[in-house]
Amino acid sequence: MKNLGKHAIVIGASMGGLLAARVLSDFYTNVTVLERDAFPAADAPRKGVPQGRHTHGLLARGSAVLEAFFPGYNTEVVAQSGGVLGDVANDVIWIGHNVRLANGASDLIGLLASRPVLEGHLRRRVLELRNVRAMENCAVRGLATDPGRKSVTGVRACVEGKPEETIHADLVVDATGRGSSSAAWLEALGYQPPADEKVEIGICYTTRTYRRRPTDLGGKHGIVVAGSAPNWRNGVMLAQERDSWIVSTGGFLGDDAPDNDQGFLAYLATLPTMEIHDVVARAEPLTDFRRFRYVSSLRRRYERLARFPENYLVFGDAICSFNPVYGQGMTVAAEEALALQQCLRAGPNDLARRFFRAAAHIVDIPWDIAVGNDLRHPEVKGARPPMRRFINWYIGKLHLAAAHDSTLATAFLKVVNLMMPPSSLLSPAIAMRVWQGNRRPVPSAPSPAIEVARRNSASS
Template sequence: MNTPTHAVVVGASVAGLLSARVLSSHFDRVTLIERDVLTDLVGARKGVPQGQHTHGLLAGGLRAMADLFPGLEAELTQAGAVSSDLIGDTVTVQGGVRRPRVHSGIGLLCLSRPLLETTIRRRVLALPNVTLRDGLSFLGYTLSADGQATVGVQCQTGSGEDLQLPAQLVVDATGRGSRTPAWLESHGFAAPAETQLPINLRYVTREYARRPGDLGGANAFAVLPQPPHEYTLGSAAAVEGDRWLVMQGGWLGHHPPQDEAGFLSFAADLAAPEFHAFLSTARPLSGFSTYTFKANVRRHYERLTRFPAGLLVVGDAWCSFNPVYGQGMTVAALEALALERVLTGRRSSTPLGLTYFKAARRIVELAWSMAANADLAYPEVPGPRPALIKAMNWYMGHFQRASLHDSSLATALFEVAHLLRPPSALVSPGTLLRVSRAARQHRTEQAALSVPA
């Protein structure tokens, strides 16, 4: 008789939950280990301090999560998530230029991070072979006698008791603070090389009551900087419970204050007077929450040639992106779909981790290059700038301006930013033609505006 198979997922946040969902179809039992004691309360928690801040779920992430959890979108909407059109219900102002609100036909859900996480958690824990062990701290992996494979985990309960859990597969979903690189190094494996892009970004977030007609009836509002001379942003996202999550932030030390007057005057300096007017009259429902994000961090697991059998690394533990671009949860969802494909088609005896890193590397690579290229537009961000990045940023500047005049370019731009299509969709011959035509129109309009009356 075959021994029942067991997988352990360490970290029951978004990436861990999505991995557990996939593994439940391939293992007899799946155990989720989480240090926080999780309750059904919809609220932020200690292990996920970013949960209090705006969490945009990209359209590509929503689609991937709906593949894993049929009916998820309807369930979230029923719980109060605000169903929106990606461009039609969103106001975007960048570099002082306002994007026309045209209907795109692409759905977007505006919701809080705790609502998304608790809904997914409920779905995962409803699976008959998934168990949650919360209030349990992961300490390290157990290594096989030959030192080539992880065969379980060592943990500690809240009361200090040590615990061993044997497993054929262990998934590290412990987020940015993952200790796997250090563990690998101290157990005879090479740690992955790490790339950091320091950006010293700070979010300051506050909840406000949402009134009908606020911000021109939009469900999401963003006033974004145009690098390299602008550093600050402001946003408002409608979330369940008739609330706005208002976030202001700034790159490279241009941080918003956390007091009433300072928060308002920061908004007054943004290039969207209606945002300041809205904040001046909106009713606050909370204090200010702050999160400082020092750097984008990428651990190059995909470059390793030797890795313990029985171990995987997912989500922010693999790569943690500038949150402004809203990619983290979507990348975790796309990684989960890649894991599903790898487990379904698995034939070789290569350690699963190496096969998986190879299969999912493109997802991480694409999201990383989009985030890194955008951040490298600030000369103060240290990092290599191959000529290709400069050329891409130059082209994207033209593309963005052109997309203000051509709704099909706008849709293509949002589809790429929302990880629905690869960036190559922005450089097809037909697209290049439309960009140059729209750029000509933009120049003509600007010239007409600058002619004295």
């Protein structure tokens, strides 16, 4: 790799920031990661990652990219921390449109572990690199620039208990997540901030961790329930380290799951399967209930800006943060790291424009998946052009066929796991299987979970 400068700075030691630092280490003599938190001694949740106590898992594409950047990462998480590697299409139960997809062997290998474990292993691997260091308890107050404000030359930062200082760099990357200050910093420098796109979803989910038994779910590694009519409630239960389950459930627009035993179980009973409910009903709780609120999916259109300072980039969730129930964030950051690597290989000229265009292309697919599915909910506001309505109708038909066709189920999960583009589901071979699978429609019937909920309600 050619050297592009003496020093690069990454603001934020999130998964995205750590991946950015890994890429920069190949092109800059030294890389410094500035983090406002103190790193935990063990792999424990930290203040700067409020979602870290909730359900996480690496999609198959994210798992593959991390393994490429850090050979042995996946097996290390399993061997040292008890993470779980498995076939996403065969070892996990997927329910969407109130239909359970057929399981079948595939090459989609995902990694299940808590966010602190995933991040902790990644942080240690990054900081083992000879030219990467981290500064903890370091708050970045703003950008340093040349007199003409055309080029970023570093950051103004303050380590806890010390006066503010300017840390100079040849490149600065903002990986501070959804709460990024880049738009405000740009405006203060006389630049137009990026336009925002928002989809208000009002997602709130309640999470608790339970003891996992080998016989739970028939030995499967997890279950994912995507919200659908009539109540649009989501549920997920995934295997985690130390023989535990992490269970999250919630709904849109204020339909919160209760944070008490009786209410939580009653809420789980309204999902289109009783499998999560039945495990939770007999499992030993390992934590208290926790809640996480997520108001809107947010995308910042940096690729559309006409002017942008040199030697500065925005990365990961600071560009786009999605409805977290789809589990896309870490994988998108991994894809952006690959794009950054390719852009740096071509040299530093016009870097921001090239990277933001590449990142926008990466974001387009998961954004369309998340937003398109959320707009199935009639009360979520947003444009529903004819093509989007057709795609949602078609995906519903695909699910019906995939209930008995594991090839279709795997094709769909390749898209969900960002291994294939959504257009692959419209190929003639897949469309033919969807048509054949819907030739004999199965009469609709209330789900067992809804029937149980109705009986419980009637008897109370």
